[in-house]
Structure formats: C-alpha cells, structure tokens
Amino acid sequence: MNRNQFQFIAQRIFKSQNQRVAVEAVIFDGLSSYEAEKRFDVPKGTLSRNVRKYKNEAEYISSVAAA
Numbered sequence: 001m002n003r004n005q006f007q008f009i010a011q012r013i014f015k016s017q018n019q020r021v022a023v024e025a026v027i028f029d030g031l032s033s034y035e036a037e038k039r040f041d042v043p044k045g046t047l048s049r050n051v052r053k054y055k056n057e058a059e060y061i062s063s064v065a066a067a
Helices: 003-013 017-029 033-039 046-066
Strands: none
Touching: 003 017, 003 046, 017 033, 017 046, 033 046
8 A cells, every 4th residue: 555545545534633644654654553642642542453443444445456
C-alpha cells in the first residue's frame, strides 16, 4: 500500500485526524505505537488496535482485488 491508498482507507475507518496521522506514522515511518500515541495525543492503547484494524482492512481489500 502506498500513502494515497492508506489515506483512502484511513478516512473510511478512523474518525479522528490524529488517529489517521498516528497510524500512518506507525505504518510508514516506523514509529512504535507507544511513541505515536504520545506524539499525536491519541489515548493510550488505542493506536495498537487502530493499526491492527487498518492492516486487517488492507489485507481484506488485497484479497478481494486478487480474486
């Protein structure tokens, strides 16, 4: 996935811009979930769940596209 594809998926999944930016930092920039939570003011424990949610959605879309 590239950043444009990420933005399209993230806008559909996450309500908060902070959450989208934090998940993007974890996926593309290599930040840890803990560091991104602190940096982007996301509640503790939320980001790990959101990263997993994004990865599951991206995997589903890839499997549908491959079918």
